[in-house]
Amino acid sequence: MPHLLRFLLLSTTPANAGRIISQIRDQLKFVGVMDPYSVRNNKFKGKFSAQSTEVSILDALRSSLRFKNILCEAVLKVLKSIDQPRNHKVIDLWFLMLIYKNGGSLQKDTQKILKKKIVDGCFCEALFDQCIAGNQELVKDYFPSFVSLSEYLLTCKEKQARKFGIHLYTLLFVEFKDTYSRQEVLGALVTHIGSGIAHEVCSALETLILLTMRYTEDLIPISSHISGILDYLECFQEDNLHKVYEVFSRLALAARSRAETIRSSIANEVLMIIRKQVSNADMMYRKMGVIGALKVVSTLGDVNAPLSFFSSQKSNSDDALELLQMSLDSCKLVPLTLILFYDELVALLEGSVLKPEIIEWIGKHASEFEPMFLSDLEGGQLPLSVPCDGIEGELWINLDGDASPIVLKILPLLSSSLQQQSDSLQILPSQFLLLSVVERLSNQGSLGGIDALLGCPLHLPSPRYLSGVHWKKLTEKQKHIVCFSLFYAVNWIRELLNAFSSQVVDKIENVTPNTKEETVKKLLKRLRNLV
Structure with a gap:
């Protein structure tokens, strides 16, 4: 099949290029696991992995597209003409990826088509799932290109495009379990966060929150690759500051079951930063500390949180109550910070299911x-x-x-x-x-x-x-x-x-x-x- 494809594509002319591409789309039964998430733990997973034939097919398609620009233009023209989601196949996503990986003048056109397909609803998340999930061997040579497309999607102003960028980053993190690949994903997210562009920063932080919610234990060993974010907390707007602290609060809580050195490097660093901010004379830093403290309390005081967190001597609730009291003591003489403290308590109550002792403490101070x-x-x-x-x-x-x-x-x-x-x-x-x-x-x-x-x-x-x-x-x-x-x-x-x-x-x-x-x-x- 790979040899036949290569011969067929290299012999195309401008007159028949579109018809040949359409025939390939119709006839080629390419990879795409219908339920990719069930594959990861399936004992027959090897049957669904990218086999050498499929790798060879991609190589044949890629080399043909690289040397014949009319083929690339024909592919893009055919894909543009499809306006119904049900008519798109996994091979369509691979066509775009192959043209994108080859670089050249059509790379930007590929990005635009991909974004338009996503925004118009023609590409669904399931298509990306079938392309990547359970197909690590097939995808690995294209990993940098997938990361690059994720980067592009997260920079888009369209919310739907950024949503797909978040999904694609998550897919890559889950599918590629080696340290290098995951560091690449985290590095790209940190770059987004450092861009200073509001929608890009927000989407990157939402991706990190998603990863910490679902794959906290996988993140802990490589958390040093995102800990540098804590050095630039003053650069974040208030809503994004909440997201930053949510990421590190979840990491710190999960670190309870890890080695003491790891626990110290995450949990203790978070606490140290918050204590410094809360006690800072500068109002900006004090407000940051209050936000951080209450976000940590939401993690510690959750009814489903484990018994121990920062130390073996104290329970999560004790640590949470200590943070609450520390924040209150630093705010009670300054009306603006006290207003922020009460507003954060309201958000905490409305957004979390808290342990009784935490609710009791809040109720006691509300009764004042x-x-x-x-x-x-x-x-x-x-x-x-x-x-x-x-x-x-x-x-x-x-x-x-x-x-x-x-x-x-x-x-x-x-x-x-x-x-x-x-x-x-x-x-x-x-x-x-x-x-x-x-x-x-x-x-x-x-x-x-x-x-x-x-x-x-x-x-x-x-x-x-x-x-x-x-x-x-x-x-x-x-x-x-x-x-x-x-x-x-x-x-x-x-x-x-x-x-x-x-x-x-x-x-x-x-x-x-x-x-x-x-x-x-x-x-x-x-x-x-x-x-």
């Missing part, structure tokens, strides 16, 4: 909302009417009337002489969001435990200060207090709407129709308060 922001009422009224910084306060927008047991103390906090108390209103939205998420997770989606917040009044400056005469009598500081009081009141109502709308929109079993109806009424009133 009440003493910090609320005070008691007597019969729906303030027990004492004491001016705050010379400004008289009143209860605003009380939906529960005399039945309201609590009030949100905006004015007292804002006029406090203690900087920490006056700054606390900046973290009010984030801490309330954390409280509401903890409440929902603890009560099957219901916010019944904190529903008093929806109708409770706000302690704000008297409305009379908004009139022209009284406004002019205020000092600059008092004017700032009045304006910021209204600003924080608006923020509070927005957070109430965001949180309690879930009680109406979502189907929650333990929320009765009467409760839902009452919630709707209060939400509409709060919306009117806002506008």
Whole structure:
């Protein structure tokens, strides 16, 4: 067959080249395992591997395409004319690969056709699976070309093309188990990450996450080839920083069962970097440390995580709680970092199934909302009417009337002489969001435990200060207090709407129709308060 193919192709003319290529596509029963993933562990795997005949066929096709440009053009023309996914075969992918490997002026055309076929949905992932999976002997001579095409796909702006690039990188990593090949794959991914191009960096990190999720143990021995990423953490945008820490958190966790030296080189390095960042005076590095710490906590605190991680003396939960406390201690005096910390805790709760002790710690700190922001009422009224910084306060927008047991103390906090108390209103939205998420997770989606917040009044400056005469009598500081009081009141109502709308929109079993109806009424009133 190889000799016949070589003779046939070398004797083609411009007039019959297209017809010959079409005949080869129709008649050549080329490699392509229908279920390639079942082959890897099959005792008859050798029958499905690339045999010498198939290697010879590829060599014959490649040499013919190299020496006759009209054949390459005919191949590309035939492939362009196919617009239905079901009409494409494994040989089509190999045709493109052979032309690409030969280089020359048609290499870029090959890339463009491949991308178009992928974006248009003509090439499916299964086609790549049949081409590569279980065919290591056949693919190995073309490994660099497959890596090169993966690199190209990951640089494309089209999301579908990058998705195929991720899949192709993963296929190559799984199929080629030798250290050299896997280092080549990792090296290419690191190059993408170092490009600084947002979509390329993101896709490369998604590939690494996929590899660490499925093949963590295979990555640990060669993790030094990606550890250099940790030296450039300040170059990543926040969303990609999450991905970087997810990769190394998973590697560190898996390293628990490896030799102590490997564990130290991964887990200890991750912890050391996070501790340095969290304690750094520079706000940028401290924020990076918080993101890293919470990402590690999501790995350590997962209910399916093993018992031990960084040390034999401590459990995963102990290490996670230590990281949480360390992060909180470094953030609590700086509102911006504390807001980030609470936001990361919310993402942690919503994105992970955590161990009870981790949830308990988070719940304990979420409950600090009440003493910090609320005070008691007597019969729906303030027990004492004491001016705050010379400004008289009143209860605003009380939906529960005399039945309201609590009030949100905006004015007292804002006029406090203690900087920490006056700054606390900046973290009010984030801490309330954390409280509401903890409440929902603890009560099957219901916010019944904190529903008093929806109708409770706000302690704000008297409305009379908004009139022209009284406004002019205020000092600059008092004017700032009045304006910021209204600003924080608006923020509070927005957070109430965001949180309690879930009680109406979502189907929650333990929320009765009467409760839902009452919630709707209060939400509409709060919306009117806002506008």
